[in-house]
Amino acid sequence: MKQYILFFFALISCMSMAVERTILIGPKTIGRGWKDNIVLEARHFATAKAGDILTVYYDQAKRTAQGAFQDPDTWKGIAPQYNYFSLNGPFQLLITDTLLPVLQTRGVAISGHDYRILQATLTDKEDWQETIVWRGPSVQMSSDWSVNAELPGSCFRDLRLGDGLRLHISRAKDDATTKLMDVTWNAIEPAAEGIPVGGDQHTYYLRDEAALIRIALGGTGMNTALRIGGKNYRLDKVGIVRFVGEYSEDLSQAQRAPKEYILQPDELFHGEKAFPLDWRGNLRVSAEKLQNATENDVLIISYQSFPADEMNGRPPVISFRENRGSWPDLSGSQEPNWIPLDGNDIVLTFDSLSLDKVKTRGFVICGMGFTLTRVQIIRAE
Amino acid sequence: MKTLQPYFLVCLLCITCATLAAQSRALCNPNATPATQQVYQILCNQYGHKTISGTVARVDWNIDEAEHVHAWTGQYPALNVFDFINIHASKDVNPNGWLDYSDMSVVTDWWNNGGLVGCMWHWQVRANNGVNYTCSPGNEPGETDFDPACIQDPQSDDYRQLLHDIDQVAGYLKTMQEKGIVVIWRPLHEASGNTFEYDGGKAWFWWGAKGGEAFKALWRFLYNRMVHHHGLNNLIWVWNSQMGDNSWYPGDDVVDVVARDSYYALQYPLYKEFIQLQKDYPTKLIALAECGTGDEVNMSLFTDIWQQGSRWSWLMTWYDYHCDRATGEHQFAGRDWWVNAMQSGYMIDRTQMQQLLQSAAL
Numbered sequence: 118m119k120q121y122i123l124f125f126f127a128l129i130s131c132m133s134m135a136v137e138r139t140i141l142i143g144p145k146t147i148g149r150g151w152k153d154n155i156v157l158e159a160r161h162f163a164t165a166k167a168g169d170i171l172t173v174y175y176d177q178a179k180r181t182a183q184g185a186f187q188d189p190d191t192w193k194g195i196a197p198q199y200n201y202f203s204l205n206g207p208f209q210l211l212i213t214d215t216l217l218p219v220l221q222t223r224g225v226a227i228s229g230h231d232y233r234i235l236q237a238t239l240t241d242k243e244d245w246q247e248t249i250v251w252r253g254p255s256v257q258m259s260s261d262w263s264v265n266a267e268l269p270g271s272c273f274r275d276l277r278l279g280d281g282l283r284l285h286i287s288r289a290k291d292d293a294t295t296k297l298m299d300v301t302w303n304a305i306e307p308a309a310e311g312i313p314v315g316g317d318q319h320t321y322y323l324r325d326e327a328a329l330i331r332i333a334l335g336g337t338g339m340n341t342a343l344r345i346g347g348k349n350y351r352l353d354k355v356g357i358v359r360f361v362g363e364y365s366e367d368l369s370q371a372q373r374a375p376k377e378y379i380l381q382p383d384e385l386f387h388g389e390k391a392f393p394l395d396w397r398g399n400l401r402v403s404a405e406k407l408q409n410a411t412e413n414d415v416l417i418i419s420y421q422s423f424p425a426d427e428m429n430g431r432p433p434v435i436s437f438r439e440n441r442g443s444w445p446d447l448s449g450s451q452e453p454n455w456i457p458l459d460g461n462d463i464v465l466t467f468d469s470l471s472l473d474k475v476k477t478r479g480f481v482i483c484g485m486g487f488t489l490t491r492v493q494i495i496r497a498e
Numbered sequence: 499m500k501t502l503q504p505y506f507l508v509c510l511l512c513i514t515c516a517t518l519a520a521q522s523r524a525l526c527n528p529n530a531t532p533a534t535q536q537v538y539q540i541l542c543n544q545y546g547h548k549t550i551s552g553t554v555a556r557v558d559w560n561i562d563e564a565e566h567v568h569a570w571t572g573q574y575p576a577l578n579v580f581d582f583i584n585i586h587a588s589k590d591v592n593p594n595g596w597l598d599y600s601d602m603s604v605v606t607d608w609w610n611n612g613g614l615v616g617c618m619w620h621w622q623v624r625a626n627n628g629v630n631y632t633c634s635p636g637n638e639p640g641e642t643d644f645d646p647a648c649i650q651d652p653q654s655d656d657y658r659q660l661l662h663d664i665d666q667v668a669g670y671l672k673t674m675q676e677k678g679i680v681v682i683w684r685p686l687h688e689a690s691g692n693t694f695e696y697d698g699g700k701a702w703f704w705w706g707a708k709g710g711e712a713f714k715a716l717w718r719f720l721y722n723r724m725v726h727h728h729g730l731n732n733l734i735w736v737w738n739s740q741m742g743d744n745s746w747y748p749g750d751d752v753v754d755v756v757a758r759d760s761y762y763a764l765q766y767p768l769y770k771e772f773i774q775l776q777k778d779y780p781t782k783l784i785a786l787a788e789c790g791t792g793d794e795v796n797m798s799l800f801t802d803i804w805q806q807g808s809r810w811s812w813l814m815t816w817y818d819y820h821c822d823r824a825t826g827e828h829q830f831a832g833r834d835w836w837v838n839a840m841q842s843g844y845m846i847d848r849t850q851m852q853q854l855l856q857s858a859a860l
Binding site for chain 1: 627629630639640695696697762764765766767770793794795796798802820822827829
């Protein structure tokens with residue numbers, strides 16, 4: 118009897134550990150032009166294991182929004198299928214044996230354009246149940262998109278909103294792409310039109326009821342309900358995955374995104390943008406708000422220097438560059454003009470040449486050793 | 499009166515220059531049909547006074563974007579541009595095709611309703627994998643190593659494909675000519691890509707991949723084949739200039755209009771580019787052949803563009819494949835942009851264009 122009781126408590130204990138854990142608290146705006154990102158710190162992945170899943174929840178996505186998971190060292194996709202993808206609800210990174218060392222060393226950058234991150238969570242692989250509903254025979258998707266696998270309605274009898282369709286794939290080339298279509302050959306939703314896939318699986322989550330209805334049109338019998346097509350990969354199996362864990366309210370270990378502010382008409386930037394010692398930080402400011410600028414206007418750049426003990430004896434510096442080519446200095450000099458930061462705001466004035474440059478393409482702020490907090494234009498009366 | 503004299507002289511000089519420029523504007527094809535000459539004259543007459551509104555087809559052969567503008571503003575744009583991007587999938591040459599360029603009804607209806615017709619050509623050739631079609635140069639399977647210099651080697655496969663494609667498109671344009679339709683024709687666009695914008699810049703279409711001389715030779719080959727071999731006299735030839743590519747200009751004798759594409763379409767840089775093009779090509783009309791909101795910035799309102807001083811002959815906003823007409827959201831130019839443009843008083847819509855065409859007895 119005692120053994121049973123112990124087993125029962127052990128089971129309860131395991132179940133209570135199966136949680137979705139928040140590791141990033143937003144909001145963090147990923148604006149236009151692929152210039153925004155946030156790096157999830159490596160510490161979050163210290164106890165992660167292959168099979169665990171990183172999920173990013175977001176809102177305010179434009180129709181054309183795209184997401185990406187990038188290696189903070191190279192700023193390229195952490196794997197080919199994560200270079201860019203359309204958004205159709207919370208998006209995920211499946212942690213593999215290959216990715217785990219990268220995550221545990223450098224973390225991962227969430228990037229893309231035109232959406233706002235609300236939070237990111239980590240879940241154990243045990244929290245996801247998968248039921249294989251289609252076992253082939255395998256279908257090789259050729260490069261001309263002409264092949265597709267036809268899945269009968271019987272596969273999807275138990276499909277619910279929020280479930281994921283997991284495509285188990287092999288022989289995926291770098292440009293492998295999948296397309297999920299209904300019986301009439303139309304994509305089940307715009308985001309399913311062409312999805313980069315790679316590795317050995319891809320999970321597509323059904324967040325839109327309309328997509329579910331399109332699949333349901335095939336009925337629950339042997340008629341075709343879903344066509345899976347695309348190019349340059351082989352489809353081996355299809356499963357339905359469902360999250361069965363719980364959500365943890367504990368936010369004590371979560372990383373918080375930098376503060377964000379609604380830009381006022383005279384502000385070109387307002388927030389917290391770190392310029393670390395490795396010179397990785399930069400901020401591109403578009404020409405949009407500078408269209409009516411004159412030579413009498415000035416830019417006020419506000420910042421906070423890093424604490425002296427973090428600077429290894431180096432002074433914080435800033436420079437202003439043209440937003441073109443290899444970012445030549447705005448002053449016209451070939452070499453960057455590094456301005457030492459003494460704690461006071463920087464006041465940037467214009468001559469006709471620099472004004473022309475910033476009105477034409479905007480400018481880029483570079484430097485290290487400070488956190489940029491605001492860029493404001495003061496217009497002359 | 500004495501103090502006004504310098505201003506008077508300056509004004510006189512400006513008027514004289516403008517008149518001379520107008521007089522020196524003539525179609526490069528001396529055998530252009532009367533209708534083509536009249537449409538060109540309308541463009542010249544409006545140039546500097548009003549901008550002609552334009553939309554592009556959603557990918558290839560339709561007026562979907564123009565319908566968006568109509569739904570939002572109650573007005574159709576004056577120009578609709580069609581794209582020969584999918585000629586290999588046209589039902590008249592491919593039994594498995596999904597569109598039919600030989601069915602001219604969409605073009606004819608547009609023209610008969612007073613709209614100007616434009617055509618462009620994302621000229622897709624066989625990709626290196628032998629299966630797909632593409633415009634992108636390169637050695638990857640999905641790219642093409644198609645050589646624009648093949649015009650020097652009539653025995654080559656590339657040459658045969660080149661000729662085949664030109665002749666197919668010429669057939670459609672010929673049908674338009676027979677129906678009396680004038681075509682604002684913009685082939686081989688954006689040829690130099692960003693070659694001159696920064697170190698490492700390059701052409702992104704195969705027709706520019708072998709440099710300016712090969713491109714110019716190809717342009718002249720295309721012009722000769724269409725004008726002299728096929729007798730196409732209904733075309734107004736538009737060359738698309740990229741930043742700093744004057745050395746790629748095919749020549750006054752084969753170009754009628756110089757155009758620019760911009761997806762950093764803010765009023766100030768647009769004005770600078772417009773002025774520079776006017777200076778570089780003083781006898782040519784200057785048009786904004788493609789524009790819209792880009793990755794970094796929202797396109798300026800048309801009234802701001804006009805106020806800044808760039809007076810493009812026409813402009814054409816790009817298409818949004820998934821545009822939601824009901825919300826007015828659009829990737830490149832949505833409802834608010836078009837309402838502003840159509841209400842500016844400086845933009846010509848299709849109804850006004852119809853009146854201009856009718857007054858020219860077209």
